[in-house]
Amino acid sequence: MAKVFDYAEVAKHNTAESCWVILYGAVYDVTDFTSEHPGGAKVILQLAGTDATEEYDPIHPPGTLEENLKPEQKLGTIDPDTLPSTEKSPVETGEMKDEGPVDLDSLLNLDDVEDVATKQISGKAWAYYYSAGDDLISKNFNNTVYKQILLRPRIFVDCTKCDTSTSFLGNQVNLPFYVSPAAMARLANPDGEWGIAQACAQYGAMQVISQNASMTPEQIVADAKPGQVFGWQLYVQTERAKSEAMLSRMKKLPNVKFICLTLDAPVPGKREHDERQKNVGANLPVRAAVSDDPSRSNTSEDAKTGPPKNLAGVGQSLFWGTAADLTWKSTLPWLAQHTDLPIVLKGVQTHEDAYLASLHAPHVKAIILSNHGGRALDTAPPAVHTLLEIRKYCPEVFDRIEVWVDGGIKRGTDVVKALCLGAKGVGIGRGALFGLGAGGKEGVARVLEILKAETETCMRLLGVERIDQLGMQHINTRVVERDIYDGPSRLEGQTFKAKL
Amino acid sequence: MAKVFDYAEVAKHNTAESCWVILYGAVYDVTDFTSEHPGGAKVILQLAGTDATEEYDPIHPPGTLEENLKPEQKLGTIDPDTLPSTEKSPVETGEMKDEGPVDLDSLLNLDDVEDVATKQISGKAWAYYYSAGDDLISKNFNNTVYKQILLRPRIFVDCTKCDTSTSFLGNQVNLPFYVSPAAMARLANPDGEWGIAQACAQYGAMQVISQNASMTPEQIVADAKPGQVFGWQLYVQTERAKSEAMLSRMKKLPNVKFICLTLDAPVPGKREHDERQKNVGANLPVRAAVSDDPSRSNTSEDAKTGPPKNLAGVGQSLFWGTAADLTWKSTLPWLAQHTDLPIVLKGVQTHEDAYLASLHAPHVKAIILSNHGGRALDTAPPAVHTLLEIRKYCPEVFDRIEVWVDGGIKRGTDVVKALCLGAKGVGIGRGALFGLGAGGKEGVARVLEILKAETETCMRLLGVERIDQLGMQHINTRVVERDIYDGPSRLEGQTFKAKL
């Protein structure tokens, strides 16, 4: 029978030498674990000797404790009557602010949703969602580049009907946009990634589950409708066995239709909004934790200046353990050994890589043109640029594989423009998270409802009934086209020439 | 003899089950009508059991009650002594603010006029006039694109004479700009559309009457001068008989010289400024109300999410009943059956549609390049773009039909630039409405006076005496030209090639 502790006794173990924490009413000795914690020892030590449940819960999926701690590290349970009643301040805990109930119908667009969510969620969550690389140039350009494209509405076309349905990798969906893999959803609302799945079910939308989700994949798809489509995002771990185990788990989830291998962030970008939150932000999921290979973080000659002192921000912590040594030659074959699901490569940012990916069809079935929401390398090109680059140099890519895009989508007109340029699917990341922040699963549904209505209005005013009718004749891209790369393009011995 | 009611009795009928309202001293039972009301039941129910005259009057033309209610629904009259004396607040009623008399001569330009009108008119009226699609990108670009064009003044030209007269469809007018069909003028000032007609009479300007005017066409043209030129705007109704009846009425109005078929808004754009006013804004004219075809509002596969819950804003309500199934093949022949007047197609936004329209000459006598003041599809091209697109691909259009433009005009130099680009006429919409808001019919006259003087100054400084002398040699459009569409152009089996 488990021993019962008084809070006063737990409170004594508040040092690196003896570090106990209370989680969900149980008492753990994590002294040996602190050095392995992907978020660094510091964040655990800040909570040493206290009840850490509030900080731990929203960013660790169930099973995390069991996977990372040995049974004997669970010492017993806490006597709840001994717990102090003093409340922590929101600043300390990073908890959600309560701004009262939100009238979701009064939110007319995704900016409205973001504004409300910004008031509702904790500063830590906001910083993690909002942040992007360096000066946010790519993040902002992701959106404004859509505004540089003009639409070409046609008249005297019967637009009584409008059908937004399409398919992704042969799977039928009702919307041409989907929810991108977005981590840490429970930071925004307890509904978490499950809530996103619920909203997607309501609208027939696809969802890609983040490897860094705050719920397990099993929880997320638990209440899926028949035919509801999911993908699962893979960050290959330095310890490949961890990734292989996850791929095995996917085999048991029939709604998961593909593996989305993320390639646009082999090392974390520099997200300063997130880093400035580091005191609270480093409470991060244990699951990504792996070996600490110093050769990765710093291999230049003056390596004596040492490894990074602190992992800064939620974003950087999530990368801990992610493999940086993926290659065309080694990774795809390894992946084929461990999953039969189609592969989607996320993070393509040049026509060269789009072309290379297309050579791996049909194993690779789709690519996602993405600069990671501007969160990886600042001044990386927006997906619109890469779409136009592919059209210019190697349009055959569109025939070989599906091309999806994400980043910067805020309006139905943005969705339609991406489709006109050749995208088959359009991913929404922050929009879904801010929807969750604004109103849980209903907030996500509101985001999908707004975008669906805007998409339909746009299609109707263009005189288009079905997604597959959209094309370059519906948009004027001249302002963007003159900025598209026209430098050298050499690949496997052959030189690409611009075909436009 | 009509029964006389006490206010107290009327006040009891304030539910959906029994809904009475007082209008112009009479008592009506509108219980059965609420569900048919184009503005939705909600706005009526908010006024159930009260005197709704103040809200009803400025947005419903005379005859609306008679057309929509059965005689037996008029229950009797109200005893005026029983009416409560408490005044409604301006916020509740959306009524005009009184900022004192305006010195119209002190308003030097159209921005001055808008500033004053914004202070004078109700928030609801302002939102309806000011609003445009999504992020107002097209609305703003409509204006700024004129600023991208430079003028080329010539010297040593005798400019003592300056003649701004021209003709539209053979009808002589004194000004190359006209008042566009603009709805709901009485929201701004009781002079309403009749006041606009009075100002146009004074300056010899043409006026196109909106189908959604807050006065009847007969009232508007009642005091027209001999030779005063009007057009009438047609939104084809799903119930074609309603439109046919209106076309019949036009036959009795000899000043109405053409039918302006509006095509740029088969479904309403998303006007958020307007929608945010919906609590007060949904009091809209009944006249546009028609059958509620659910297939129009939502025909995509997940239609289970249902029809729009609330009609939002004045703008969306006005569209209720507008047909979305117009086509080149079906609509023009139908129109020919019901009117002998020349047809003007409003809402052309591509060279392809301009070319198609020109093939329907002489039935179609003119087109209006318009993105509906930016109120339909955001990021649709400004008329200046479409003018340059036609010049580039199919300049023969200018020989076959008249090309008019609207959107974004704020200065005489804007008018002159449009004329240099090939426009025959230049429509002013918001300018006239804000003039009305600033000073009733005198305010509209001030707007025409300002634009006329600016147009003359511009012509003189260019060294031009008559409208027909203006041409491409008077403007430098290079900044705009590099942004003009140069994508695919296929039409009825033939491929257009850029001719410039």
Next chain:
Amino acid sequence: MAKVFDYAEVAKHNTAESCWVILYGAVYDVTDFTSEHPGGAKVILQLAGTDATEEYDPIHPPGTLEENLKPEQKLGTIDPDTLPSTEKSPVETGEMKDEGPVDLDSLLNLDDVEDVATKQISGKAWAYYYSAGDDLISKNFNNTVYKQILLRPRIFVDCTKCDTSTSFLGNQVNLPFYVSPAAMARLANPDGEWGIAQACAQYGAMQVISQNASMTPEQIVADAKPGQVFGWQLYVQTERAKSEAMLSRMKKLPNVKFICLTLDAPVPGKREHDERQKNVGANLPVRAAVSDDPSRSNTSEDAKTGPPKNLAGVGQSLFWGTAADLTWKSTLPWLAQHTDLPIVLKGVQTHEDAYLASLHAPHVKAIILSNHGGRALDTAPPAVHTLLEIRKYCPEVFDRIEVWVDGGIKRGTDVVKALCLGAKGVGIGRGALFGLGAGGKEGVARVLEILKAETETCMRLLGVERIDQLGMQHINTRVVERDIYDGPSRLEGQTFKAKL
């Protein structure tokens, strides 16, 4: 012997029927004159029965009374003891504000000078100087277009010597920039145009005297140094005899070396900053007053709407009487009959007119590329555009005549860029007036000193010793060149083709 009046008696004559004013201690009956006053009767009537000297003096050059009034209209003198002692407020009189002495050395650039002058001078003077057409687009672009041009500094060039001297029409000057004809200098400072001449003498700079100067040409050149170079600006009057008389006067002023015929403003532009000052602003010089030809102000068909009600602002008033019927064929021969001085044509804004002007060499010796400081037609091109247009279409113009420019110059780098583009001279207008406002003739000298030093620094860093070494190799104009007109160019039967 002149009769002596009491103020009380004068004060009775304060109506249109009997209108007396006191000027410089004398009493005048101006009842008959009010209707002829170029600034309108209203401004005189506002001062009827009072001492108007303070309002009259800074904007009327000596001799104005004598030229415009008959001897018998001078009734006598005022008894000074009867004058009221109450001071007028600055707002009423538009008089200069006293902000204390200015440390001119602390003003480092022309913006500093303008800032200080704006605080020193009256609102009326500021509005007249600052104002430009419509939305100030041309005024601002005049300056910013220089910022679009990059300089190309060379290294390893001996730059110990730097010589800014050059010549205009063969007259030696020490500076490549000159003071443009700028009206109403005494509004800024009692030193007026004479003060500008004094500063020019100090720096060896040329000055063009405005026809609308607030001092007579004779006063302005009174203390000129030997060899000091002036031009005189001519606005041809509808009553040609008035202009002929002025040309005769010029013959007696040997420092006046040329006639600068202004062509860029045959009718006044719309200067709203100036117009908003009209209550005080209409006190304008009588000298420009001429016949009131209603055909000029409004000749369009609806002329019934009548002539302009009020002359608005200083700017518009100055145009009263200016001829709008000048032509290449009639005006130059007439001018040749009345002066032997070389002719400089001011206001060329197209390559076509530059070319036409060059055909009139050697009678026409120079042109000034000018959009009147942005004060005539808004969105007219800056001189930089016209320079590049001439280089593109008809560079032979530079060989035939001198090309000067004005508008937007604020820095020595601006001066040098204009010279590199082919300008022989660079006019400074507002800069000199604001210098005057900041510190009288010393303020103008400070402006010349700043610009001279900046010009020298720029030349030295470019590795250039003499003005004639500057050329297109010293600047990068690509950002501007892509905006240069490339539309139709037809002239006297021949078609120009772009030569670049």
Next chain:
Amino acid sequence: MAKVFDYAEVAKHNTAESCWVILYGAVYDVTDFTSEHPGGAKVILQLAGTDATEEYDPIHPPGTLEENLKPEQKLGTIDPDTLPSTEKSPVETGEMKDEGPVDLDSLLNLDDVEDVATKQISGKAWAYYYSAGDDLISKNFNNTVYKQILLRPRIFVDCTKCDTSTSFLGNQVNLPFYVSPAAMARLANPDGEWGIAQACAQYGAMQVISQNASMTPEQIVADAKPGQVFGWQLYVQTERAKSEAMLSRMKKLPNVKFICLTLDAPVPGKREHDERQKNVGANLPVRAAVSDDPSRSNTSEDAKTGPPKNLAGVGQSLFWGTAADLTWKSTLPWLAQHTDLPIVLKGVQTHEDAYLASLHAPHVKAIILSNHGGRALDTAPPAVHTLLEIRKYCPEVFDRIEVWVDGGIKRGTDVVKALCLGAKGVGIGRGALFGLGAGGKEGVARVLEILKAETETCMRLLGVERIDQLGMQHINTRVVERDIYDGPSRLEGQTFKAKL
């Protein structure tokens, strides 16, 4: 034995006729020296009769007194007990503000560092560091032009290793960026240029020592590590012997590997932020002082207006004595006579000069494309432009000599973009000074740490392991390329043609 003075006696000598000052406890009679002081007599006279140590110390390197004063001008020592105890206010002395200790780790980027330094350092120091020519157009464009370039990240590239090491002129360094010659470092922090050297030692970075350093070269390199690389910046003095003496001193400093001859500022630019500080700013180092050749400062014809009244700002004072008569023919041979070190030419801003420099290889081993941080000629091109210009006209330059750049670098992505364009080295000037201001030598180290980490992240995300792999395929420069000079290019009889 030295005489001991009372403060009261010293205080009497406070005029131009007899001017004494106290420095480091000694009393000097500088009456004869004031007129020779490069900073002007005025700044000395302001301190006449007082203890000037606080003002003198941070901007004069050791040895200055000995070099400039004769032994007999040292009169004796001050009795410290007689010194007044009143503290000078920070405003008077321009001394550093104490904002408390800075958490350097919390500074995430160079803007953070600048913000903190701005609060820490004196207004005089800030103005000297921050200031640039005229309107700061080149200074700002130096940075924003990097933002116009997009990066092209590649996927599926093993990026576990990242090596930022490279070589300059054959000398191995660990970072591709170096510290530019930046003057007056002790204005920011007592660590001064020695502190910069310490930080460079820690990170294996190169440092170029400014001729106008506030410490002697010997002091700066005193604690250098073996193999630490320095260059020494030479402003050739009008009195060549002074420069020759300095070159001799360099022979004794083996860590100094090259002479960096600065050519981009033969005369000072106009730095207004600095000039507005002139009351305190003119306390400048004596070392640059030379003959006052009036022909240099003003050689134009109206030289009677005289030499500059006051030297304004730290920047202008530093130029006193700098030779303006350098030429390709005379200067390089003279330099060869006095040093065997390789020559680096700083300040190349055109492809013509880059080409000319390359003809002087191997004597000239590198050029630095620089507009002097925007401090010389405003609207001079950024180094990015010159890089693209060389690529366009004469790419062989890159084969003949090393091309370094400076100006505007704020991010690791900026560094990488410059390297992709062909730069071998990237100079950091203000960044190092602000680092010094924010935290002394640790602050400089933090700047290097930030830039190194950002550079590594960028390389990894581009899929690049070594510096020499970076190239044009990693960037999209189209937005910049269309602005690159394409005007005339003639050089020694041959005409360059654009090769791209």
